[in-house]
Amino acid sequence: MPRDTNRFIELLKPNYNDAVKYCRALCSKRSADDAEDVLQQSLLQALEKFDSLNDTDKFRSWLFTIITRVFYTSIKRYFWRRFIPLDKGERTDIPEIYNRTENFDSKALINKALSKLSNKERSAILLFEIAGFSIEEIKNIQNEKSDSAIKSRLSRTRQKLKQIILEMESNHSGKLNITSKNIIEDIENETIKLSAEYNKGK
Amino acid sequence: MKPSNSPQNITKENKTSTDQYISHIKNEDFTETFPAVEKWLRERSYRLNNIKEERKIVRMKNYFLVHKMRFVYTFIILALLAGACSLPVTQNETIGHVITWTMPPGTSSDQFINFPWVDRSKLSVSENTDNGKTENIYTLMLPGSTDIEVQKYQKDLEKIHDITSIKIFPLNENVKRPVYAAALHSFFRINVNATKMSDEELSRQIENQLKENGIQNISLDVKTDIDGRRKIKLNLDQNDKTLKNFELRIDDEKNQEVLKEVKKTVDQDKFRGKSDEEIRNMVKEDLNNPDIKDKDIQIIRENGEVKVKVNVEKEK
DSSP states (O other): OOOOHHHHHHHHHHHHHHHHHHHHHHTTTSOHHHHHHHHHHHHHHHHHHGGGOOOGGGHHHHHHHHHHHHHHHHHHHHHHHTTSOOOOOSOOOSOOOSOOSOOOSHHHHHHHHHHTSOHHHHHHHHHHHTSOOOHHHHHHHTTOSOHHHHHHHHHHHHHHHHHHHHHHHHHHHHHHHHHHHHHHHHHHHHHHHHHHHHHHHO | OOOOOOHHHHHHHOOOHHHHHHHHHHTOOOGGGHHHHHHHHHHHHHHHHHHHHHHHHHHHHHHHHHTHHHHHHHHHHHHHHHHHHHOEEEEEEEEEEEEEEEEOTTOOTHHHHTSTTOOGGGEEEEEEEETTEEEEEEEEEEETOOHHHHHHHHHHHHTOTTOOEEEEEEEEEEEEEEHHHHHHHTEEEEEEEOTTOOHHHHHHHHHHHHHHTTOOOEEEEEEEOTTSOEEEEEEEOTTOTTOOEEEEEEEETTEEEEEEEOOOOOOGGGGTTOOHHHHHHHHHHHTTOTTOOGGGEEEEEETTEEEEEEOOEEEO
């Protein structure tokens, strides 16, 4: 039976932006290549299994469930690749989506903070904050049994994330202070040298 | 009142720097990359539709190629197992019996000649004189007869008053069989459907089936207690040479009980010099059943030899 690609793309379009953001933030510990690899595998799996989706109203949660599972699988693959030189499998051929240039702004800081969370915590907070899923939906995506497990996970993760961000901010500002102090000292030295040369010339 | 810890409340109450940082991710926009991804998806969909079948075969081929050593090892192990199971072992098997009985000369052979199991062509008579006393010795070959049948024939002969002695000799033969066939030969299974069967009927059924399979010395007691649970007590004589390994499977409405009897030959010397307590512990350990009551392990000491009898009760 031919796959209904048009319908799939039609349903994917309104969810695409959130899915791409979720995927990148989920792979915050890893490179943009790895995030694109997870996205590619997820979209291909979703396309292959699309015929089995009976209720298209559930497309969004179904897609995010696939992304989350592909991400978990990729983590296991990364783990084993450290010991066994596994075949990398299908080469990533999805068009380039994420920016490769490293920046040190707030976005980089939140990505670094997210990378310090566990995979489940990171997935839960991103599904709640970025994708806007309800507790019930996150429970289904993460394959948990009770709402309270998700509630406490979200609450704990927010506290943890806040703590990490505060620590990173204080380290960052400390670094800035040291840098500014060094620059001021350099300027003072240069000024002394210049005035000495100026006085000599005079 | 204790403040709620729900994520919604946290989101509302603490508009902290965390939310500001998260908003950086929220505000990212990748929609401009969608057309390229859409194009890529259409290409992949076309390829997926066309090469799905081909890919299956290629994957299978690759799987065999990648795991070929695993397949080789599996094949070697299976071949070794098959080889080990086919190794011939010699078993001593009873292929029939010979019954001899003696009668004084002049007594009529009509008393036994009409028994349906007496085949005249296989019956021979000889005269024997011992200490001046002459007797007719009748010898009957019974090929393919079982122990039960022969015992029945013996009872028939015992009814004849003129017969002075009866002797039964088994006809043994060494048979070579593969290991697996030997294992199956020395093991049998009994299935009894006890649904709507009374205790007496069940007891009779089990006893008959065990006897049909050559187990003679059985003491069986089946009782239903006030809770409606059937208790089956089966005592077997471990010294009985006819005892074989067997599995007794009883279906009783929704319950099924499996009782496995494995004949164990115990080296008598290992009990020598041991106290009753030590022997009981050895038996419990050997049968892997620490729940056996001490009273169910009978220790009989005769002429320096130690005999141990174990009664194991199974509840249904």
